[in-house]
Amino acid sequence: MSTDTHPGPSGGTGADPVSAGVIHDIGYRAYDGPRVGRGRIAAALCWQSLRAAFGLGRGAKAKIVPVITFVIMCTPAVVNAVAIALSRSHDRVFDYDTYTNNLRVLVTMLFIAVQAPELVARDLRSRVLPLYFARPIRRRDYPAAKYAAFVLACLALIDIPVLLLYIGTIMQVHSGSQVWAQTRALVPGLLVGLMWSVLLAAIGLALASVSGRRAFSVGSVVIFLFLTWTLANVLTKIVEAPVRPGPVPAGPGAAVSTAAVPASAHLFGLISPYTVLDGVRQWLGGTDPGIVARPGGYGIAYGVMLLVFLGVSLAALFARYTSVSVA
């Protein structure tokens, strides 16, 4: 192979022999450096996808939804910090594990509906997948990297505001025992965020990868998440209506005691991933009121449903990429 650097007429300027002739032809240079394996390649794909989930490395338009959702998500934490500072009380305005449930549902819904297609539908649409599969990664490495990236993205969206809530609170706290108490309350709150991320990222990517057309991709996520969420809410309200007179202000089950909740209300809570997540949270000892009534004996059903949602979503996501055509 030729690596000739055309010694030619580099004279004249003479001062810097390198700068004279580099541009036109240094010939082909082979790469002799280290090469990373499958794992590191998948990690690189994961990192690139994580950045893409927040519109980094893309145009300004791609950053609109991630930035807006993140700012909205942080608002309660900021409100909390201001409120505590002004009132000089040491009581948090929001719990770590519930944060602001309804806000969190709507914001994650928007984020997932817009950003999950960004991670998977784009590559399907531009038919870039054969290029990935012609490289030294395996078929399943691609969805695995995308899933890991989206879990981290959702985790950042959900748990960074929770951390801000914690920081805003302990800034006004002066005794070590109170800081310890806050920290102990924080950890389950962060774990709830992880649970949300693991499940919602799987559902979001599985739905977003059904089609390369962005509109269909966004639509399937929105329709599934919003429809099941609305359905679970409406049905729960209907069956709870006889128990408590008047309109329900916050959410279904808010301030409704466990004893008064009919069994059907618990079952309707199994329809939506969000109500399932909240049921599991309370079953595992989280604070109430939450989105759904305290599940009590139905806790195990919520737990099973969570695993079903997760299992089906991941199976669908990975199946999508074993069947995708390389042509």
Place this chain on the structure above:
Amino acid sequence: MTTDQAALAGTRPGEPEPGPVIATTALTRRFGGSIVALDELTVAVGPGITGLVGANGAGKSTLIKVLLGLLRPTSGGASVLGLDTVTDAEQIRGQTGYMPEHDCLPPDVTATEFVTHMARMSGIPPTAAKERAAESLRHVGLYEERYRQIGTYSTGMKQRVKLAQALAGDPRLLLLDEPTNGLDPAGRTAMLDLIARIGGEFGISVVVSSHLLGEIEQICDHLIAIDGGRLLRAATISSFTQASQVLAVEVDEGADLLAAELARRGLRPVAHERELLVRIDGDVTYDAVRDAVADLGLPLTRMEQRRHRVEEIFRSDGRAADVD
């Protein structure tokens, strides 16, 4: 670097391979029960530029995908760079660049970003990936344009980006599936020159598929012709080109008269659809045809040196073969 050292180092790019770059043995691939894409194909491909010619649907793309380990052979086997396509697919893909036939570029990133990312996906670390992306894009002739989004590119520029991403991983072998598809004549020539340079100066073995023999015969050292998944012919380039030097003559009327006249002048015309095909033996042939048409006073519609489509050249019992 001597050949011995190359053999020891094993993975030095650009050095001649000790054995065949690609070898298939009775390679068969079926889709479903009935469709046979590759049928008992046995070929060996050496270093250099190898043309893979066949009509659309002849099995070219299927062969490339089997070689990359993306499709499993139904029976038979194949090896690339001495590695088995079923058991060592990842190692093969680590040393092979692939340029698909279809569009495969995201429109909303710059060529630099895209090729850098694809270099990383080939296992090149971040800093080196940037350098290789810049170099690959320069080799394919994209300079300032590389900072523009790919969506704004012409077809020719997109083909270059597709080639650059295949080159970015510093492969020992490039598999190019119909790289000239959709290009205008000037773009085709530029792409072919580029491939010739990669195969020659860069020292990377290249397999380039095309349904137009006349097009790739200019740059290939070897040719493999397949049809219906079967090997039609594998040979060095010279034996192919002789067969494809053909002059096509079309007259509005009196084709029979012309055929007789040409035969009288020592040419052996072959009727093909509305044309007469005549083997070219230099300027004499053109003169003879011109004179024959003029003498007979026939309305000459067309006279051109034919770039044969593969099926005409290789149809084993075809009329074009009689031209020889």
